[in-house]
Amino acid sequence: MTSNNRIFSLVVPVISVILGLIVGAIIMAVSGHNPMEAYAALWRGAFGDSFTIGETVRRITPLILTGLAIAFAFRTGLFNIGAEGQVIVGWLAAVWVGLVIDAPMIIHLPLAVLAGAIAGGLWGFIPGILKAKLGVHEVIVTIMMNYIAMFVTNEIIRSVLTDHKTTTDKIAGSASLGSEWLQSITFYSRMHYGILIALFAAIIMWFIIQRTTLGYELKAVGFNRHASKYAGMSVSKSIILSMVIAGGFAGLAGAMEGLGTYGSISVMSGFTNLGFDGIAVALLGANNPFGVVIAAILFGVLKEGAGEMPTGAGVPTELVDIIIAIIIFFVASSYIIRWALLRMKKEGK
Amino acid sequence: MEYVIEMLNIRKEFPGIVANDNITVQLKKGEIHALLGENGAGKSTLMNVLFGLYQPEAGKIRVRGEDVNISNPNVANELGIGMVHQHFMLVEPFTVTQNIILGSEPKGKFGNIDIKKAEKEIQDISDLYGLKVDPTAKISDISVGMQQRVEILKTLYRGAEVLIFDEPTAVLTPQEITELIEIMRTLVREGKSIILITHKLKEIMQVCDRCTVIRKGKGIGTVEVKETNPDELASLMVGRDVNFKTTKKVAQPKDVVFRVEDLFVRDTRKVDTVKGLNLEVRAGEIVGVAGVDGNGQTELIEAITGLRKSHQGKITLNNNNITNLSPRKVTKTGLGHIPQDRHKYGLVLDYPIGSNMVLQTYYQKPFSKASILNYKEIYKKAKELIEEYDVRTPSEFTPARALSGGNQQKAIIGREIDRSPDLLIAAQPTRGLDVGAIEFIHQKLIEERDKGKAILLVSFELDEIINVSDRIVVMFDGKIIATVKPEETNEQELGLLMAGSKLDEVGDSSDIK
Ligand SMILES: Nc1ncnc2c1ncn2[C@@H]1O[C@H](COP(=O)(O)OP(=O)(O)O)[C@@H](O)[C@H]1O
Numbered sequence: 001m002t003s004n005n006r007i008f009s010l011v012v013p014v015i016s017v018i019l020g021l022i023v024g025a026i027i028m029a030v031s032g033h034n035p036m037e038a039y040a041a042l043w044r045g046a047f048g049d050s051f052t053i054g055e056t057v058r059r060i061t062p063l064i065l066t067g068l069a070i071a072f073a074f075r076t077g078l079f080n081i082g083a084e085g086q087v088i089v090g091w092l093a094a095v096w097v098g099l100v101i102d103a104p105m106i107i108h109l110p111l112a113v114l115a116g117a118i119a120g121g122l123w124g125f126i127p128g129i130l131k132a133k134l135g136v137h138e139v140i141v142t143i144m145m146n147y148i149a150m151f152v153t154n155e156i157i158r159s160v161l162t163d164h165k166t167t168t169d170k171i172a173g174s175a176s177l178g179s180e181w182l183q184s185i186t187f188y189s190r191m192h193y194g195i196l197i198a199l200f201a202a203i204i205m206w207f208i209i210q211r212t213t214l215g216y217e218l219k220a221v222g223f224n225r226h227a228s229k230y231a232g233m234s235v236s237k238s239i240i241l242s243m244v245i246a247g248g249f250a251g252l253a254g255a256m257e258g259l260g261t262y263g264s265i266s267v268m269s270g271f272t273n274l275g276f277d278g279i280a281v282a283l284l285g286a287n288n289p290f291g292v293v294i295a296a297i298l299f300g301v302l303k304e305g306a307g308e309m310p311t312g313a314g315v316p317t318e319l320v321d322i323i324i325a326i327i328i329f330f331v332a333s334s335y336i337i338r339w340a341l342l343r344m345k346k347e348g349k
Numbered sequence: 350m351e352y353v354i355e356m357l358n359i360r361k362e363f364p365g366i367v368a369n370d371n372i373t374v375q376l377k378k379g380e381i382h383a384l385l386g387e388n389g390a391g392k393s394t395l396m397n398v399l400f401g402l403y404q405p406e407a408g409k410i411r412v413r414g415e416d417v418n419i420s421n422p423n424v425a426n427e428l429g430i431g432m433v434h435q436h437f438m439l440v441e442p443f444t445v446t447q448n449i450i451l452g453s454e455p456k457g458k459f460g461n462i463d464i465k466k467a468e469k470e471i472q473d474i475s476d477l478y479g480l481k482v483d484p485t486a487k488i489s490d491i492s493v494g495m496q497q498r499v500e501i502l503k504t505l506y507r508g509a510e511v512l513i514f515d516e517p518t519a520v521l522t523p524q525e526i527t528e529l530i531e532i533m534r535t536l537v538r539e540g541k542s543i544i545l546i547t548h549k550l551k552e553i554m555q556v557c558d559r560c561t562v563i564r565k566g567k568g569i570g571t572v573e574v575k576e577t578n579p580d581e582l583a584s585l586m587v588g589r590d591v592n593f594k595t596t597k598k599v600a601q602p603k604d605v606v607f608r609v610e611d612l613f614v615r616d617t618r619k620v621d622t623v624k625g626l627n628l629e630v631r632a633g634e635i636v637g638v639a640g641v642d643g644n645g646q647t648e649l650i651e652a653i654t655g656l657r658k659s660h661q662g663k664i665t666l667n668n669n670n671i672t673n674l675s676p677r678k679v680t681k682t683g684l685g686h687i688p689q690d691r692h693k694y695g696l697v698l699d700y701p702i703g704s705n706m707v708l709q710t711y712y713q714k715p716f717s718k719a720s721i722l723n724y725k726e727i728y729k730k731a732k733e734l735i736e737e738y739d740v741r742t743p744s745e746f747t748p749a750r751a752l753s754g755g756n757q758q759k760a761i762i763g764r765e766i767d768r769s770p771d772l773l774i775a776a777q778p779t780r781g782l783d784v785g786a787i788e789f790i791h792q793k794l795i796e797e798r799d800k801g802k803a804i805l806l807v808s809f810e811l812d813e814i815i816n817v818s819d820r821i822v823v824m825f826d827g828k829i830i831a832t833v834k835p836e837e838t839n840e841q842e843l844g845l846l847m848a849g850s851k852l853d854e855v856g857d858s859s860d861i862k
Pocket residue numbers: 363364366368386387388389390391392393394395
């Protein structure tokens with residue numbers, strides 16, 4: 001049973017991706033584009049040269065972290081729609097620390113990264129405590145928190161961090177995740193050391209969930225609140241902690257953008273979508289930290305490569321979004337694939 | 350002899366298991382036929398074959414002498430076979446009538462549903478069989494016992510001549526059971542035939558005409574109930590002799606280890622349901638709490654175990670005041686708790702059974718160190734307990750959900766006893782289990798008593814209370830209203846006490862008898 005399940009959770013996403021690509025090809029063919037050319041352009045856009053590879057990696061980095069933010073909450077029975085807002089406040093906090101503090105890198109950088117995580121964690125804490133103490137559903141609160149994050153951040157950028165400008169100054173070099181070396185080997189892409197932090201975070205999530213008493217409690221509360229209470233665990237503490245940790249992951253994603261990719265923060269007219277894409281990444285990765293890494297890679301590749309499709313093959317960007325949506329659709333309806341697999345197996349016997 | 354239903358040499362396999370192996374059941378017209386077997390013996394499977402939910406691998410089914418192929422439940426309905434499932438299949442927000450007509454709605458002139466006509470019809474059937482169901486009531490507003498009657502009505506409305514009841518009494522209170530038995534008698538009087546699945550021997554002796562025994566998927570045989578007795582039935586079912594009268598030495602009670610003084614607890618609706626309760630349990634004795642469900646037992650247990658706050662009174666365990674402490678602190682003071690609802694409270698069903706074995710101790714050595722779990726130790730402990738308590742599971746990694754009820758319960762009991770608590774609260778510890786498992790659990794409770802532990806047994810089953818307890822207290826309307834000795838009482842007297850009669854009144858009435 002369990003080994004079967006494990007194989008399923010690997011095979012199903014792969015089949016979903018392949019089906020998505022096939023259906024995407026059909027749509028392109030029908031609308032008069034050459035699918036082979038388009039996919040070749042996609043490949044070039046993601047892996048064509050060292051610059052695009054560098055850009056792909058920097059795109060993957062925050063997606064891993066937001067994927068973890070959703071997967072972690074989900075494993076403990078919570079639906080964290082608020083990763084978007086947690087990213088934004090994490091980004092703001094990291095840049096803020098990067099701007100105003102003057103310290104050697106060994107202190108400054110970790111401090112800025114940590115500030116991002118803490119801000120995200122705080123943004124998770126609020127829906128967590130509302131759920132734990134008052135039973136308010138986390139989905140509603142986190143959605144509202146997304147808007148609060150965006151508008152408050154915009155206001156802070158305009159009137160606190162700058163003098164009515166839309167973008168802050170660059171952060172101090174001592175808080176930057178960027179690296180001359182990484183830039184030089186990737187032909188001055190925006191790739192930065194954040195990818196290491198993201199991968200490390202995946203290991204941390206695995207460790208907490210699988211190996212610690214905290215993970216044991218969080219999962220137990222997610223599965224069965226009553227039994228957890230009976231067993232002497234604190235249900236409200238678990239809910240709050242879970243949201244804080246999830247928020248921390250998303251806050252780190254924001255820090256990656258602020259300290260790595262952009263080195264600043266700008267007024268936003270809309271959401272970054274990193275948090276929302278994280279939902280798809282978590283889903284595709286079956287809420288498993290290593291699955292999330294793989295799913296984030298896939299997502300990053302598709303999104304980065306897609307940039308080349310309009311110019312390289314004349315395929316409109318909307319079509320690329322459609323293909324990504326189809327892949328998610330197939331994953332979400334994975335039970336259909338599961339069912340088909342089971343049936344084939346039965347008939348094979 | 351005329352049979353309405355004949356299932357001949359039925360075989361049904363599931364992957365890796367033969368659930369029915371050459372089983373024959375023949376149902377006479379107008380009889381109540383028991384299908385007896387332990388949990389997992391294959392009773393439900395056999396009846397699902399008859400109801401058309403499963404197709405048998407081998408064997409024949411005859412209805413009124415004719416060979417039939419029951420390919421789906423609709424065919425069963427047409428043949429006049431109706432089934433009252435173990436788990437009800439009702440739509441909660443719908444009314445009784447809406448539920449009953451679902452799928453065979455009576456059409457009015459304009460193709461509309463003629464609900465009034467249906468209500469009338471249902472009322473008539475209900476009156477005929479004494480079901481006392483209100484056709485306009487909402488399912489979510491009626492009791493479990495009533496819901497079951499709605500299921501019965503549903504089969505009758507569809508014209509069932511043969512009714513299959515799958516463990517109908519498992520979910521009922523003693524009163525509801527008495528009423529159900531009356532209903533079954535009325536049904537056969539009106540010409541229906543009944544197959545009753547159960548593992549409760551008392552019920553078979555009470556209402557059934559014949560009984561077919563199934564053991565581990567095999568048909569053991571059919572006996573006339575008049576010519577048998579519970580002991581014979583039990584040994585047929587289990588395959589060995591079973592002890593009903595739990596054998597135990599005379600209790601050697603020592604000091605009082607657990608005391609409840611003048612306790613008041615409110616239920617979820619904020620109404621006092623425990624109203625000034627006093628109770629003592631000594632080391633080395635089993636105190637049985639008898640009472641009709643809903644007299645404050647649940648709130649009492651929750652207050653003791655820390656799951657609910659009390660607002661007046663005092664609870665002490667081992668001379669520690671544990672009033673309103675958190676469940677973890679109460680547990681640490683020396684309390685074990687076999688919860689009434691094992692799925693809701695006793696287990697995390699999605700965790701492996703092994704992880705469930707350390708549900709209260711995972712944070713202690715050797716199961717974890719510095720907050721890091723040590724799975725080797727956890728599964729070692731789990732393996733020990735699984736062996737010692739005869740928990741039948743493929744492995745310690747199997748999700749708890751996949752175990753049968755009896756094995757889940759044995760796992761919980763193993764876990765609670767293994768912590769060696771000074772006070773063990775056992776709430777309905779044998780509900781829904783078969784005689785083999787019941788015997789085992791009773792023995793374990795008595796073993797703990799003999800080790801000098803205090804045990805508080807709360808149960809709605811009077812034979813369990815009388816058999817296992819050393820002292821019986823009767824709980825009524827949130828208070829203990831009488832204390833009796835098990836050897837000096839009987840079910841009648843207890844029944845009267847549980848209904849709120851005073852001990853001296855009861856004494857008089859039993860004298861007259
Ligand atoms: N749908 C199913 N798939 C696989 N095994 C099943 C299924 N239903 C029942 N079983 C197995 O068949 C056996 C008999 O089950 P069941 O008929 O429910 O027993 P009973 O009703 O006598 O308690 C058990 O071992 C059970 O695990």
